[in-house]
Amino acid sequence: MFRLNCNEWEDGLKTTLNSQGALDALAIDEPLEYARIMLDNEAQAWIDAQDDMSVW
Structure with missing residues (x-):
């Protein structure tokens, strides 16, 4: 079992x-x-794709 530190991974990502x-x-x-x-x-590529899809 492992634990994910999402805050560290997401630090610096540009999100909406x-x-x-x-x-x-x-x-x-x-x-x-x-x-x-x-x-x-x-x-970041996944996040950008999510934002692009929200327009449609």
Whole structure:
């Protein structure tokens, strides 16, 4: 078992209210996917995609 320190991982990411909510939901609902995104350094790209999708 391991523990995720989301605050450290998310430090420095540029988020909006929408993308922060989506990121929080991902961490709660799909923690393994959240960890994969963070460990693969794909977090900012994922966040940007969430914000782009909110327009539609």
